[in-house]
Amino acid sequence: MHSFKIVRRVEFSETDMAGIVHYSNFFRYMESAEHGFFRSLGLTIASHNANSIGWPRVHADCDFRRPLRFEDTVEVELLVKEKRERSIVYAFIFRKTNTDPVEEVARGTLAVACIRKDPVTGAMSSVAIPEEIASLIEAAPEALLSESGR
Numbered sequence: 001m002h003s004f005k006i007v008r009r010v011e012f013s014e015t016d017m018a019g020i021v022h023y024s025n026f027f028r029y030m031e032s033a034e035h036g037f038f039r040s041l042g043l044t045i046a047s048h049n050a051n052s053i054g055w056p057r058v059h060a061d062c063d064f065r066r067p068l069r070f071e072d073t074v075e076v077e078l079l080v081k082e083k084r085e086r087s088i089v090y091a092f093i094f095r096k097t098n099t100d101p102v103e104e105v106a107r108g109t110l111a112v113a114c115i116r117k118d119p120v121t122g123a124m125s126s127v128a129i130p131e132e133i134a135s136l137i138e139a140a141p142e143a144l145l146s147e148s149g150r
Contacts, residue, residue: 002080002140004037020067026091027060028090030110030149032113033078041136053127062108064094072099073107074105079140086126088137091145132145 014062016022038045045055064087075095081090094106113126127138 001039001041001135002138004033004040004047004078005075005146006033006036007073009062010070010074012070013018015070018148020069021072023062023064026062026064026094026106026108027078029064029074029094030060031091031110032094033076034090034110034112037078041133043136052116054115054117054132055088056124057110058113059089059109059111062092062104062106064148066103066105068094068096068105071098072096075102078080079144080137080145081109081139081145083129083137083139084110085128087111088129091140 006029010021014021014025035045047053054114062094075097077093079090079091079093081091089109089111092106092108092110093104094108095101096105114127114129116127117124128134
């Protein structure tokens with residue numbers, strides 16, 4: 001699988017004094033889409049057994065084009081931009097869906113590393129993405145990722 005979408009309504013608590021969604025919430029929306037993506041694959045992003053892997057963020061960015069406001073509906077599309085041996089890079093496209101036509105409001109990226117935490121020392125080490133996870137994830141076609149493709 002290479003894509004996943006969530007749709008949500010902007011809550012009042014997510015807005016700032018100017019009445020627009022505070023920028024930090026876009027990163028929460030990205031994380032929510034990532035968690036939904038993993039659930040759609042029958043996985044969880046956070047396992048708590050001694051041999052579990054984790055997915056710390058190693059890079060995050062977001063470019064904002066138009067504001068979102070209280071009660072707007074926003075579609076967050078996750079696309080797998082790159083699947084590497086030890087990391088995944090996601091692209092996110094945010095669209096305001098309660099307008100005609102639908103408006104793209106932001107684009108973001110999130111890079112996550114696959115790690116294993118030593119149960120004794122707590123030290124984290126980069127590891128290869130386990131095959132049972134890697135086999136379920138593929139990079140999206142370039143046409144879906146390109147600026148001109150949207």
